[in-house]
Amino acid sequence: MTDQLELFDVTIIGGGPAGMYTAFYSGMRDLKTKVLEYNESLGGKILLYPEKIIWDVGGLPPTRGEQLIQQLETQAKTFEPEIALNQKITSFERDEHNHIILTAENGDRHLTKTLILAMGHGIPVQRKLEIEDADRYEVTNLYYTVQELKTFAGKRVVISGGGDSAVDWANALAPIAESVTVVHRRDMFGGHEKNVANMKATCKRILTPHELTELHGQGDKIAAVTIQNIETGEKERIETDAVIVNHGMKGDLSVLSEWGLKQGEWGLIEVNEKMETNLPGVYAVGDLCTHKSKVRLIAGTFVDGVNALNSAKLYIEPEAEKVAYVSSHNERFKEKNKELQTAGAR
Template identity: 50%
Template structure:
């Protein structure tokens, strides 16, 4: 059954920040490593936020999501892991020797001793769209569900609908570019770092307890006004706009992953303090996991995946060290250090 298949020590399902840093750290632990991702490029959820500024990664000054992704990919390649893209994994089989066969929707098979799930909030991400009749017609003009280029909004009157992290972050990022930014939210609660919320309230027009009710267009091609309605009083107002950004979050589907017996809850997987799932040999890390002291930051994902790799290493070899030696004392960096010195 495993003829012509190459056996790996650890396979990461997911090539976002957790999977990428995990591939680097597993290299430090001298593990033969593979990364599999359903998308056609590495980066995971970061690919949706390439132009957003990231401030909260230790020892790294502010940089864009694109820059952070590029650096994570470069770091992940340090020890030459195998990389398989456009591979949505749906099948899991445990062999008699304890190893696993992972199968993709295309029928490709991957053989591994351990698995680390780093799939974020799920393999399939579906953006929650604006539930107003006829809204879809404006998706090709000025109704947006993400922001790919800040310059597209220069000098425009921007209305943002939503109160999550992305809505707050986009309001702050667009402020230097847009003529005006108005944030419309059903409640007065905003997710995100306190500093980010305070900055948004100081620079944008914030309308709480309102929701978008109607879209208006003189030419039928682009939105030029929106009607907002107060959710408690029913009071209505019209806002002029050149661009409407809807940030209502997303739904995530796990599909056949739920049949694996991992114990996936509604949106996430409960793990032990060593990032272990209910299936021996399968660990998890990043936004996919939940435990008592979980930190929902990229730096938290890095810590998660270090623990997951350590669990995988000791699953393969119970006598292995509990963690990798630090880079300044790790022989795996000897040749790489010489290259830096010679350059």
């Protein structure tokens, strides 16, 4: 029975940048909106690097990840969408009206006319260091994310990994740590070329192609690590005060194939220029989707969200305008503008 469930125009699965901006734009289009998020808070992948400086969002000066989340969340709540946290969606079905019923692992059910998937790479699972008993050091000086830079001030830091987050962390820590050594299995690093060049110029050592093979404890902390050259087998012991591991995330997207969604390489959802999937009324945005003009930047996810939402609006109301009016002409902003002007005059 779905009669007791509240019906929404748009439901967005995922509360990262793509999902939050899509919720805001849904409000601009006067649609009843719900956001479902797996985690205990909004933010998506940015939650993993709250102190990372983000440069490539249009109109924003260099902004810390934590601050960007706060600003996106404030914007997302402009038109008061319903937000449900701790929602691991496991079931997708349709009722007799062709509305979509979503069921979460905890039993919560959600009813919607359209669905926008903004799940990134799926439910995120951190790739852990595959060394015996490594987990015992997670409460002391083995880290899988950098929450506060000051934690590493004056310390000898070893970073294992070569993705964009590893490069960003190395650049952020180099000025405050005693030393930063980066260990990576490949010669090529992720991230923008300028960031990689800066890392190579400022970090004490960049060791490739190497991998971290042993942790040497002293009490409850790591005192040294052993690294090994993958090609020659040669080993080296390095004294350290902190080890940061960035071996990437693995995401679980298996549930999407069970729903009948067409997936391409890496399990990403294939969409057209309107962000439409192969299922009617279902759209995909952000890191989750792939299309010919895909731009894998935060700014690109905003465009995905706008296109998906406009498609959802026309699916619900075929005679509606194809796009929303700009904010300076949008009726929904008139009262909010007055409030801001009044507050500014005080």
